Amino acid sequence: MTNFSKNILWAVMTLILISMVFSVFTETTAKPERLSLSQVAERINAGQVAEIGINGDDLTVKLADGKTALSKKETEAGITESLKNLNVNPDALQKIKITVESPSGFQYWAAILIPTLLPILIIGAIFWFMFRQARTGVNQAFSFGRSNIRLSGFGKEKVTFNDVSGLKEAKEELLEIVQFLKDPKKFLDLGARIPRGVLLMGPPGTGKTLMARAVAGESNVPFFNISASEFVEMFVGVGASRTRDAFATAKKAAPAILFVDEIDAVGRQRGAGLGGGNDEREQTLNQILVELDGFDRDTRVIVLAATNRPDILDPALLRPGRFDRRVVLDLPDINDREEILKIHSKGKALAKDVDLRKLAVRTPGFSGADLANLMNEGAILTGRANKKVIGQDELYSAVEKVILGPERRNRAISENEKKITAYHEGGHALVAASLKGADPVHKISIISRGMAGGYTMKLPLEEEHLRTKTQFLNDIAVMMGGYASERMTFGDVSTGASDDIRQASELARKLVTKYGMSEKLGPLTFGKTEEMIFLGREISTEKNYSEKMAEKIDDEVRAFAERAHATAQKILQTNKKALKKIAETLMEKETLEGDEFYNLLKPFKIKPVVV
Ligand code: ADP
Ligand code: MG
Ligand code: ZN
Numbered sequence: 001m002t003n004f005s006k007n008i009l010w011a012v013m014t015l016i017l018i019s020m021v022f023s024v025f026t027e028t029t030a031k032p033e034r035l036s037l038s039q040v041a042e043r044i045n046a047g048q049v050a051e052i053g054i055n056g057d058d059l060t061v062k063l064a065d066g067k068t069a070l071s072k073k074e075t076e077a078g079i080t081e082s083l084k085n086l087n088v089n090p091d092a093l094q095k096i097k098i099t100v101e102s103p104s105g106f107q108y109w110a111a112i113l114i115p116t117l118l119p120i121l122i123i124g125a126i127f128w129f130m131f132r133q134a135r136t137g138v139n140q141a142f143s144f145g146r147s148n149i150r151l152s153g154f155g156k157e158k159v160t161f162n163d164v165s166g167l168k169e170a171k172e173e174l175l176e177i178v179q180f181l182k183d184p185k186k187f188l189d190l191g192a193r194i195p196r197g198v199l200l201m202g203p204p205g206t207g208k209t210l211m212a213r214a215v216a217g218e219s220n221v222p223f224f225n226i227s228a229s230e231f232v233e234m235f236v237g238v239g240a241s242r243t244r245d246a247f248a249t250a251k252k253a254a255p256a257i258l259f260v261d262e263i264d265a266v267g268r269q270r271g272a273g274l275g276g277g278n279d280e281r282e283q284t285l286n287q288i289l290v291e292l293d294g295f296d297r298d299t300r301v302i303v304l305a306a307t308n309r310p311d312i313l314d315p316a317l318l319r320p321g322r323f324d325r326r327v328v329l330d331l332p333d334i335n336d337r338e339e340i341l342k343i344h345s346k347g348k349a350l351a352k353d354v355d356l357r358k359l360a361v362r363t364p365g366f367s368g369a370d371l372a373n374l375m376n377e378g379a380i381l382t383g384r385a386n387k388k389v390i391g392q393d394e395l396y397s398a399v400e401k402v403i404l405g406p407e408r409r410n411r412a413i414s415e416n417e418k419k420i421t422a423y424h425e426g427g428h429a430l431v432a433a434s435l436k437g438a439d440p441v442h443k444i445s446i447i448s449r450g451m452a453g454g455y456t457m458k459l460p461l462e463e464e465h466l467r468t469k470t471q472f473l474n475d476i477a478v479m480m481g482g483y484a485s486e487r488m489t490f491g492d493v494s495t496g497a498s499d500d501i502r503q504a505s506e507l508a509r510k511l512v513t514k515y516g517m518s519e520k521l522g523p524l525t526f527g528k529t530e531e532m533i534f535l536g537r538e539i540s541t542e543k544n545y546s547e548k549m550a551e552k553i554d555d556e557v558r559a560f561a562e563r564a565h566a567t568a569q570k571i572l573q574t575n576k577k578a579l580k581k582i583a584e585t586l587m588e589k590e591t592l593e594g595d596e597f598y599n600l601l602k603p604f605k606i607k608p609v610v611v
Contacts, residue, residue, distance in 0.1 A: 007133065011126045018122070033069040035061060040071050041086035044093060051097045054079055159213040165343050165368075166336025167207065173327045174198070174215050177302055181219035181255050184300055196295055197303045197322050199263075201310040202329030205369025208306035211329065212259045215304065222256045224249060228265040228305075231284045239266065239284030247291040247301075255300035260288075263305040267313045285314060292322045331367055334360050340368050344375040351389040358392070362399050362442060364459060374398050396443075400457075404449035413448070418587055420486060420494050421446040421454040426582035427485025427572060428456040428500075429592075431478050433601055434571045436608040438474040441598075444582075445591040453496050469517045472507060473611040476564035477571075479504040484568040485579060508560040509553075518556045526553060567611055578604040 035043070040061055043049050051062035059071040059079070073079050083093060161171055177198060180187055187194065200208040216223030226246050231239040250258040266284045292303065305323060307313065317323050332340055337360040345356065363371065377398035382390045401407065413421075425444050432438045439458040446454040458478065483497040516523035526545050543550070572579055578601060585600060586592060592600070 007126060007130050010129060011122070014122065014125065018118075033067070035069045035071045037071055037073060037082060038086055040069075041083055041088045044083065044088050044096060047092060047095075049096055051099070052079065053099050053101055055101045157213075159210060159217045161214050161218055163343065164207055164210055164214050165339035166332045167211065167329055170200075170211060170327045170329050173325070174211065175218075177215055178219040181221050181257070181300065181302065184255070193321075194295075194300070195302060195325055196292055197305065197317075198325040198327060199310065199313075199318070199323040200304060200306045200327050200329060202308060203331055203367060204308050205367030206329040206331060207368045208308075208329055209259075209261060210368070211327075212257070212261075212304045212306065216257045216259075219255075219257070222250075222253045224253070224256060224258045225261065226259070227261040228263045228267070228284075231266055239280055240287035243284055243287040243291060250301045250303075251299060256302075258301055258303045260303065260305040262307065263317075264307045264309045264312055267305075267307070267317050285317070289316055289322065331365060332371070334364070337363055337366060337371060340371045341375060344372045348375060348379055349389045351391040354390065354392050354395065359395050359399065362396065362457075362459065366402075370402055374402050377401050400443075400445075400449060400455075404452055404455060406449065408448045417453075418446060419583070420490065421448075421496065422583040422586040423485050423489045423579070424482040424494070424496055425454045425456050426579050426586060427481040427483075427568070428478055429458075429481075429597060430485075430575060430579050430582060430601075430606075431481030431568045431571050432456070432458050432474075433598070434575065434606050434609050435474045435477060435567075436610050437470055438478060439471075440594065442594045443591065444586060444597060446586050447590050452499075469511070469515075470611060472511055472515075472517070473560070473564060476504045476507055476560065477567045477611055479507075480561075480565045480568040481572070484565060485572055488569065488572055488576075489579075489583075504561055504564065505557065508557045508564075511560060512553055512556045518560075520556055521549075521552060564611070567609065571609055575604060575606055578606060 037059075040049070040052075040059070043061075043063070048064045049061055050064050053060040053062070054073070057072050057075050059073055061069045061071055063069060073082050077085075079098065080093065084090070164171070177195060180194060184194065200211060202208055212225075213223060224246065231242050246258060246260075250256045266281050266288070268281065268285075295301065303323075310326070318326075338356050341356045341359055345354075359374075363374065366374065374395070375398075378390050378395040381394045381397055381401075385394070387394075397407070425446055429441045429444045432441050439460045441456060441458045443457040444455075445457075448454065479500045482500050483493060486493050486497060511517040512521060513526040516525060526549065528544050545553075581600060581604070582592075582597070
């Protein structure tokens with residue numbers, strides 16, 4: 001509707017313009033004086049006329065004083081005849097030069113055609129205009145089928161392997177791809193089939209996207225980037241046509257890399273989804289498969305795809321000739337973390353005494369993205385404190401902020417609550433310090449952060465990939481430390497312990513049902529956990545054991561929890577004085593660093609306890 005009224009407006013404006021142009025022209029031509037034929041006759045008799053030009057019925061009268069005037073004669077009659085009829089003196093007439101000009105071809109035709117053609121032309125223009133408008137509308141509708149594929153990775157944006165720290169194995173694997181893109185002939189001559197699809201898998205934030213960019217940067221080819229979720233939109237069939245378009249664009253630019261981010265958005269096992277939009281997803285997936293199969297032997301396009309859920313991908317995607325190469329990107333270990341921190345401290349004003357290694361020690365389980373975020377938080381905290389350089393303390397606070405959320409110093413907390421929290425955290429820390437083989441305490445704090453009232457940070461000495469039963473039992477006992485301490489000191493328990501209890505129970509249950517660590521039930525797992533593919537979460541556990549067994553499992557879980565509680569209780573009972581000292585120091589200082597804490601314990605000569 002708006003388009004239509006716009007067109008009308010245009011048409012009216014065009015008409016006004018045209019009429020203005022015409023009026024200008026007619027004005028300029030109308031300048032000479034207009035004379036009636038009888039006036040002309042009078043002037044001839046007066047001897048004022050020098051020359052008369054005839055053009056059709058128009059007369060151009062050149063006067064003796066050099067001026068020009070216009071007139072018209074009768075259509076049918078000749079000029080001399082008409083003038084004679086008007087009593088012009090024949091002698092005077094003879095003196096006048098009369099020339100007959102035939103009308104020029106252009107003028108003649110213009111006179112005939114313009115009046116008939118102009119309206120047609122104007123109407124035609126209006127129609128053309130409307131059609132053009134309509135066509136862009138249609139085009140917009142059709143462009144849904146075009147992928148909004150992005151080309152990037154050139155100039156400043158260029159990323160190389162140097163920007164990706166750690167991930168050595170992944171880099172080695174991908175180096176092959178780089179070599180192939182640079183010098184395909186070497187491989188083709190050997191009869192090697194060109195890799196087509198490489199699947200980058202790893203937890204979120206481990207640098208999958210970064211790595212894909214780096215591969216493009218290293219091989220110096222265009223990097224086309226699309227997120228699989230963009231394939232699927234409102235309209236059915238859009239996904240498939242976008243896929244076609246994305247592949248066609250990449251092929252045109254070959255050698256090139258086509259990066260499909262978060263491919264699990266379309267690559268989920270077919271027929272396994274919940275809810276609508278499922279068909280569309282399948283069609284898109286099918287189209288991706290078709291495109292991958294349709295590559296010629298020497299098409300120099302490599303499709304990289306990233307996912308953090310390789311387990312839910314459709315097996316058809318992983319078949320040879322499709323995404324048959326899989327590169328795993330792990331969470332960084334301590335050395336890699338130090339490297340990543342180094343990369344992200346570039347361009348930041350770090351204090352000279354900042355020890356990134358110590359920071360790496362405190363950040364097990366952090367992904368590359370978490371570490372990047374951590375350095376950024378450190379800079380923000382420093383800025384907020386109006387300091388010029390980022391110090392170690394700011395970075396430590398940033399770690400805690402990333403893990404637990406922002407500090408909430410201003411939260412009103414009564415003296416009593418503070419005391420409970422101090423004894424609670426003191427209990428955790430003391431149990432951790434007393435247990436043989438438990439992870440050492442790095443920091444204790446009773447300042448609330450995020451949802452936690454306080455926290456005790458304990459970290460393993462070394463990076464570990466396996467955890468033993470003893471360590472788990474230690475963990476459960478440490479978790480019970482807070483609860484046990486509250487109960488012993490105040491004869492009462494607060495809600496502050498609820499999260500500990502929940503974690504302890506879950507861990508104890510896992511020991512029994514998942515890890516086979518119960519002596520009584522032996523090396524068996526119980527329950528088959530179904531992951532709901534749509535939600536990507538465990539939502540149901542199939543019970544594959546009898547009621548009788550269920551009872552036994554419950555008993556075992558309970559036995560683990562009670563044993564841990566007993567251990568914690570015993571430790572706290574025997575070291576009541578130490579607990580009091582820790583709690584009082586905490587109430588005064590609010591936070592204790594690891595070495596302060598262990599210094600505090602020294603005079604008490606705590607005997608190590610085995611769970
Ligand atoms: P993913 O795609 O795996 O979720 P990204 O590649 O988007 O993760 O990583 C997010 C950010 O984290 C990157 O832009 C980078 O700043 C940082 N990062 C992650 N891994 C690394 C790494 N190995 N080296 C350097 N920076 C990293
Ligand atoms: Mg990503
Ligand atoms: Zn606790």
